[in-house]
Amino acid sequence: MCLGIPGRVVAMVPGFGEQLALVEVEGVARRINIGLLDEPPEPGQWVLIHMGFAVELTDAAGADQAMSGLELMGRPRDDPTVEQAGRRA
Numbered sequence: 001m002c003l004g005i006p007g008r009v010v011a012m013v014p015g016f017g018e019q020l021a022l023v024e025v026e027g028v029a030r031r032i033n034i035g036l037l038d039e040p041p042e043p044g045q046w047v048l049i050h051m052g053f054a055v056e057l058t059d060a061a062g063a064d065q066a067m068s069g070l071e072l073m074g075r076p077r078d079d080p081t082v083e084q085a086g087r088r089a
Contacts, residue, residue: 002087004047004048004049004050004055004056004066005025005030005031005048005050005066005070006025006046006047006048006049006058006062006063006064006066006067007024007025007044007046007047007048007049007051007063008023008024008034008041008044008045008046008047008063009021009022009023009044009045009046009047009084010022010023010024010029010042010043011043012040012043013031017087018034019035020032020069021034021041021047021054023034023047023049023054023070025049027083032038032047032049032052032054033052033053033054034047035053036052036053036054036055037055037056037057041054041057043082045057046059046060046062046063048062048063048066065068071073
């Protein structure tokens, strides 16, 4: 497993040849390039994101483990500045 930001796939973005997906990270949906994955993810699947690219498929447990690792390096999930920063970006 690589260190990445976990997100859940909401939907594929039409018109981009299965290269973009709408992925929700901590309540914020963003367009993420999924072209590096061996196969396109299904809505509801978890991916690990690095620099706007989905780099690995994972499951809910893997997503939680990745988020826990990120928390060790910075702010906890319930820190209000994390949520505000995510909404501005």
